[in-house]
Amino acid sequence: MEIEPLHPIQVKRFREMSFVEKMTISQGLLRMARSARREAFRRARPGLDEDAYDRLVAREFAGART
Numbered sequence: 662m663e664i665e666p667l668h669p670i671q672v673k674r675f676r677e678m679s680f681v682e683k684m685t686i687s688q689g690l691l692r693m694a695r696s697a698r699r700e701a702f703r704r705a706r707p708g709l710d711e712d713a714y715d716r717l718v719a720r721e722f723a724g725a726r727t
Contacts, residue, residue, distance in 0.1 A: 695722065 667675075675683075695718055702709075702717050709717075 698722075 678686075698721060699714050699718050702714050706717075
């Protein structure tokens with residue numbers, strides 16, 4: 662998968678963001694990723710309870726590497 666380069670306006674805006682703004686965005690992205698993964702587990706393994714899905718997601722994210 663190839664990532665498109667950022668537009669100069671995007672780069673400028675990211676550089677202008679405060680630490681709090683960047684953290685807020687990163688936390689939102691993490692919530693979105695965890696939610697998407699939870700839904701994928703629900704489709705792949707129907708019938709589990711919500712705690713089981715939360716544990717699967719937590720285990721997967723704990724072992725994630727960048």
